[in-house]
Amino acid sequence: MLVGPAGQDVAENWRDGRGLLTGAQVRALCDAPKSQLSMRPARWERPQEALLATRTPDIAAALVISGESQRSRTRRGRLAGGHRIGKTRTRVGQQAFRERLLDEQGENCAFTGPAPACVLDAAHLCSYADSGEHHEFGGLLLRRDIHRLFDLGRITVDPDTGELDVVGLDDYPLYAGLRGAPVFADLHDEHRVWLDVHRAEHRGQA
Numbered sequence: 437m438l439v440g441p442a443g444q445d446v447a448e449n450w451r452d453g454r455g456l457l458t459g460a461q462v463r464a465l466c467d468a469p470k471s472q473l474s475m476r477p478a479r480w481e482r483p484q485e486a487l488l489a490t491r492t493p494d495i496a497a498a499l500v501i502s503g504e505s506q507r508s509r510t511r512r513g514r515l516a517g518g519h520r521i522g523k524t525r526t527r528v529g530q531q532a533f534r535e536r537l538l539d540e541q542g543e544n545c546a547f548t549g550p551a552p553a554c555v556l557d558a559a560h561l562c563s564y565a566d567s568g569e570h571h572e573f574g575g576l577l578l579r580r581d582i583h584r585l586f587d588l589g590r591i592t593v594d595p596d597t598g599e600l601d602v603v604g605l606d607d608y609p610l611y612a613g614l615r616g617a618p619v620f621a622d623l624h625d626e627h628r629v630w631l632d633v634h635r636a637e638h639r640g641q642a
Contacts, residue, residue, distance in 0.1 A: 534557075
């Protein structure tokens, strides 16, 4: 086993660590100790701690330098991975709500036109978080990016003209070009009521 600080000259800085740990000890430090593979991944912290515990001065010095280099690389942008298990709040009836909109409106973004179903969200025109209700004519299918901008008030609808109003997106031609464009979907009077409420809520926040 050889120990060498990362980022240093190999010829000058490798340390011979043979005999410090037994084969069984090294295998126990691997992520999968019972694996039959000759090469097994291991988290750096485990062998580092085991080698430091041997109290071998030159090995300890090399590990300190290596650890500093490792932390430096982490600060430069190496991100932690893995998963976290947590609780989420699910909207009851959301799938049925979306299926109804797809049946009524087809595979179309209500603001921009035809789009694959996989990129279409069932967007509530009123705040579902506040009411927890799926209102009749209270939703439209929107492309996910359009849905996000709609929720932020960057895109609203003039209920009188049925035209899109775009605010704060002049630097993005894809979205700025939607200003004044007619809504693609056929709007019911109830849609227009909800869109008017949405526009009033966001007019000063967009």
